[in-house]
Amino acid sequence: MYFLMTISENVKSIHADFKKNSKTKRLVFCALFACIAAVLQAAGGFLPVLGYFISPFATAPILFCSMLSLPLGVMAYFLTNLLLLILQPGELIVFPFTTGLLGLGTGAAFYFFKKRISIIVTGAAFLTIGIIILLNVFKFPLLGPTISTSFSFLTTGSIFLFACIYSWIWIDIVLVIFKRLNKAFTW
Secondary structure (H helix, E strand, O other): OOOOOEOOHHHHHHHHHHHOOOHHHHHHHHHHHHHHHHHHHHHHHHOOOOHHHHHHHHHHHHHHHHHHOHHHHHHHHHHHHHHHHHHOHHHHOOHHHOHHHHHHHHHHHHHHOOEHHHHHHHHHHHHHHHHHHHHHHOOOOOOOOOOOOOOOHHHHHHHHHHHHHHHHHHHHHHHHHHHHHHHHOOO
């Protein structure tokens, strides 16, 4: 019952309110979210140990921006990639395929779907595809040396299961934050 609940109605009303703003204000929000995402993702390179715990939070700005406006979410995603090219080029291989893709995919799922399970599976599918591309196409050892970079159904299934749980956590966190922001601000 929990997974079949409709959760995107609040998002649709906030999306409609956000569209009432001027284009300039919406672009400023997009640029602000992209800057925040780039700084959070680059934290892994600037703060060696602590930064790796901070960098997963780069999903949130892309996700928020995609929930408010899908075209602006896509713009924030690409702008964050360009900012990472300047700030921390080493993070440029990770962000577009993991953190950013999860935010973009989940934000798009909020735009197109209403049920929690559909949004979770869509976000997890985007993250899984990104990780599989990094592992199998680019042969980048994202998950460490213990995970083979050759294709395996067991590895892919394990990654998808992890991605479902990770996407579920992000959706619940973002919904709580979004409800609090909705009470505090009128977009």
